Amino acid sequence: MAPSYSIVIPTVGRPELGALLASLRAASTQGPEPLDVVVVDDRPFPAGASGEHNPPLELGPDPVAGVRTLRTGGRGPAAARNAGWRSVRTEWVAFLDDDVVVPQLWAVALAQDLAAAGPNVGGVQGRIVVPLPKHRPPTDLERNTAGLESAEWAAADMAYRRAALVTVCGFDERFPRAYREDADLAARLRGSNWELEHGIRFVEHPVRPAGSLASVRAQAGNADDALLHALHGRHWRTVTGAGQGRLPWHVATAAAGVTALGGGLAAASPAGRDRGAVRTTALLAGAAWAGLTAGFARKRLAPGPQRGDDGYGTELRRMAATSVLIPFAAVAHRARGAWKWRRRLGGSVPPWPPPVRAVLFDRDGTLIRDVPYNGDPRAVEPVPGARRVLDELRADGLRVGVVSNQSAIGRGLLTTAQVDAVDEQVRRLLGPFDTWQRCPHSPEDECTCRKPEPGLVLRAAAALGVLPIECTVVGDIGADIGAAVASGARSVLVPTEVTRREELSAAPVVAATLDEAVTLL
Structure with a gap:
């Protein structure tokens, strides 16, 4: 007998949700059906009169049977997933992001994954496939999305045993974005002696359209890195399997830029002393900033579209602009996170969940x-x-x-x-x-x-x-x-x-x- 499972899908109302629910309906005809399909509507509640309500969530023309919705008020995917799994009572809970599509045999493969999981297995990850263009090299955005294919324990398709989620009280809701909350959960589960495995199933994760400054906005995740550091210590990247980042390079680039700007202003001041030495320092710092920024831009451009490829000019302009902005944004967000989680809380962050107050x-x-x-x-x-x-x-x-x-x-x-x-x-x-x-x-x-x-x-x-x-x-x-x-x-x-x-x-x-x-x- 196949283990019982429910599906939880956090959403902010993306149009891709309808395609996911339709694909789940097709998959449920081939394998065991979920006992519950919970779509957690995490759109913020409307401002104004307390009697206002959100417009109904659009589920598409052909959603999976038995789907129900739950509203959480815009508190982030960690909170939405927690509300979803706490509202069901099945042995397993399969989490899916609202912008993936499941293949027709997904439910069959999921059942095999769950049946093969031993009693100490707390979670089984599905493989994530990101379709990339075949007529040209992928853009920076496309490569970043493709990084999900190698991400460990990504919640885009992750099934957890409900008992394991109860053990650690689910996702840490202090992570406000869809970033790092899944890595933190996996680390806490392994620390509680639960095992995590990779399954045979897979989902497809298309590249979503994004604005030209999407990579700059993504630097807000550095504040979540500060929380991971506070929770798991200086070796948090090893503990959570996050891999190496570029923050030291961003710090060096931002420091050089600030030094060059500050030195230039000081050298131009009539009241300044030793303006020659200050000007030299500013020039050296400016050269360092220019070199680091140019190297960063080249690193991002090299694997992408080349001259003559479709969209090359747009990608070149986007990489030039964002390579200037990203180091400053990354450092600012990391500093903001460090201030919030270290200084404000007296140097320590309580583990999840915090005590009742x-x-x-x-x-x-x-x-x-x-x-x-x-x-x-x-x-x-x-x-x-x-x-x-x-x-x-x-x-x-x-x-x-x-x-x-x-x-x-x-x-x-x-x-x-x-x-x-x-x-x-x-x-x-x-x-x-x-x-x-x-x-x-x-x-x-x-x-x-x-x-x-x-x-x-x-x-x-x-x-x-x-x-x-x-x-x-x-x-x-x-x-x-x-x-x-x-x-x-x-x-x-x-x-x-x-x-x-x-x-x-x-x-x-x-x-x-x-x-x-x-x-x-």
Whole structure:
């Protein structure tokens, strides 16, 4: 019997998503079907009124059967993948990027890969094939994309055992881009004694169109290199299999350029002393900068289109311009990352996941007895032990908050003033809260804050100045747990008589009482 698996696809709405889903549909007719296909919509939530919602995600004309979507609000691919795998319960989770295409026998090959994986194997990578033009040498952009073919543990097609992901709490969401987060995860899994293997399956990864400054914008990944350095030490490239970079050359180039510019300005100043020596230094630094920059440009141009090839002139101009800009961008981003992860955090970065710093409670059914559509403060009755639990959390230095759906406002059953009065009575009985987030919308509003959407939890984390993963959501129904999953927070379900059986079985952590929930944080 083939191992059970789900597919998770993070996306920002690229048009290539439709082609991927169509190719998955074709592949599912040849091999075992996935139990779930989760497309994680990571487009940022719209600014403006809280009732606004994103336009529906375009899944294409012929998507794979059973696909469902999950919104995460633009927190990056690491957070999107985490939300996806935490929402499924299969033995394996196959991650695919939204700009790949699977061949027709992909599901067959995946099943063989998973069946061959021993009990200590935590992940199996698929091969990535990048089609390149045959009529001319590849451009710099095409060669950079082709680098995925030799990348270790790239999440463009990577299947992980769910138990392995649980062991290390998934991807580190402090990596905001699709860069280095997969290498970090692989390093942590191997450090936890999980094995990683290469499989027989493959996907095709076409080269996406990109602007002329794409290679300059890509230098933002140097900030993520600083995080890897902070997490894994000076040998992080060996630990993560990242390979050698050009940062030392970029530092030398940028330093020469800055020295030449500064020396030139000083030599031109009437008040400057020893202008001859300064001018000589500036000239030498300028020559070094010009030589390093020209060498960098030649290195990038040599394997690319040559004179007479299609697009040669455009590539020449692009390489000349970006070779000037890249060293300065690389050094600036690396310095920014080093400042953020070293200086701001006192010289050390806590491992993933960081400890819990805040506990966010559902209101009705969790902190107080559930009285449907209650607008009367006199009907507020705390659940047994609620005040004691909250006071203990406050005494331990944890922040506490409320995240509450109040659709009675949107349905016109209660006024905002009535709900405010009930909330105020809860505060009188249970003490102060560090944040109080409320969704007033009805389900028909399709807002981004009504649980199980992540908006309330994300707003609470932002108000408290903590990461979502540093929060635990405590609630009594599946919507509370769903909001935690979508936002990246931890969760504890405290069931009541209204909790459905399927919600109970799907919850990752269950406690019988609020007192027990606190012990499971």
